[in-house]
Amino acid sequence: xxxxxxxxxxxxxxxxxxxxxxxxxxxxxxxxxxxxxxxxxxxxxxxxxxxxxxxxxxxxxxxxxxxxxxxxxxxxxxxxxxxxxxxxxxxxxxxxxxxxxxxxxxxxxxxxxxxxxxxxxxxxxxxxxxxxxxxxxxxxxxxxxxxxxxxxxxxxxxxxxxxxxxxxxxxxxxxxxxxxxxxxxxxxxxxxxxxxxxxxxxxxxxxxxxxxxxxxxxxxxxxxxxxxxxxxxxxxxxxxxxxxxxxxxxxxxxxxxxxxxxxxxxxxxxxxxxxxxxxxxxxxxxxxxxxxxxxxxxxxxxxxx
Numbered sequence: 001x002x003x004x005x006x007x008x009x010x011x012x013x014x015x016x017x018x019x020x021x022x023x024x025x026x027x028x029x030x031x032x033x034x035x036x037x038x039x040x041x042x043x044x045x046x047x048x049x050x051x052x053x054x055x056x057x058x059x060x061x062x063x064x065x066x067x068x069x070x071x072x073x074x075x076x077x078x079x080x081x082x083x084x085x086x087x088x089x090x091x092x093x094x095x096x097x098x099x100x101x102x103x104x105x106x107x108x109x110x111x112x113x114x115x116x117x118x119x120x121x122x123x124x125x126x127x128x129x130x131x132x133x134x135x136x137x138x139x140x141x142x143x144x145x146x147x148x149x150x151x152x153x154x155x156x157x158x159x160x161x162x163x164x165x166x167x168x169x170x171x172x173x174x175x176x177x178x179x180x181x182x183x184x185x186x187x188x189x190x191x192x193x194x195x196x197x198x199x200x201x202x203x204x205x206x207x208x209x210x211x212x213x214x215x216x217x218x219x220x221x222x223x224x225x226x227x228x229x230x231x232x233x234x235x236x237x238x239x240x241x242x243x244x245x246x247x248x249x250x251x252x253x254x255x256x257x258x259x260x261x262x263x264x265x266x267x268x269x270x271x272x273x274x275x276x277x278x279x280x281x282x283x284x285x286x287x288x289x290x291x292x293x294x295x296x297x298x299x300x301x302x303x304x305x
Contacts, residue, residue, distance in 0.1 A: 148208070
């Protein structure tokens with residue numbers, strides 16, 4: 001969960017932006033009001049096309065008010081929801097408020113030029129439908145990112161394993177599974193750094209799609225289950241005993257708890273073992289997997305010989 005120290009820079013920047021925006025808007029508002037007065041009663045009262053100029057000025061004044069409401073709304077939302085949504089959720093909310101601002105601004109301009117409110121709203125609704133169809137994928141990514149951030153199902157810094165057949169095309173060695181840390185949950189994309197050090201960008205719509213996320217965090221650090229398959233021409237119990245001894249030596253050098261070994265299954269000519277690895281830093285995972293693989297390879301040949 002975001003701490004108060006995490007919240008302060010965001011809230012401070014938003015407050016500074018609101019204050020600057022309000023000062024600029026007050027100055028612009030004063031100029032616009034003065035221009036309206038001059039058009040009605042002052043030196044500009046006799047200029048041609050005064051009525052159209054007044055409508056344009058009124059539209060500008062409405063836009064100023066709408067923009068001020070937008071900036072204040074963003075600040076209030078940040079104060080209210082930042083702890084629950086995080087930066088990614090706040091970015092999505094800001095985008096939604098910005099879209100609402102544009103729709104309201106267009107409707108206000110239409111009204112100021114004489115279009116009836118009902119027609120303006122109808123035009124806005126039709127435009128909203130057209131816009132929604134055009135940006136359906138983008139909207140799905142935005143909403144998915146917002147839901148994930150607001151529910152805190154996935155947070156920046158989480159260490160997870162992703163299981164989906166899509167990864168097999170990227171790296172066949174991981175058998176459709178890859179472990180990574182969550183670096184950023186943005187408006188459209190979630191940034192992940194995988195166990196090989198590569199940065200991956202996942203569309204937010206996939207976060208709620210056909211993907212199985214497994215969090216590696218446990219009560220005593222990180223916990224990863226490695227499946228190891230060995231030929232069954234030697235007894236599985238013998239391989240398990242030798243591998244346990246080898247792993248105890250390898251992990252003790254790294255001052256880590258020795259892995260737990262489970263004989264998961266025997267299918268035809270192969271034995272499958274589940275090796276539960278306990279560790280503290282995600283950067284250690286590849287080295288530990290290498291130790292496990294080497295230990296079982298050595299155990300097989302020792303048991304066979």
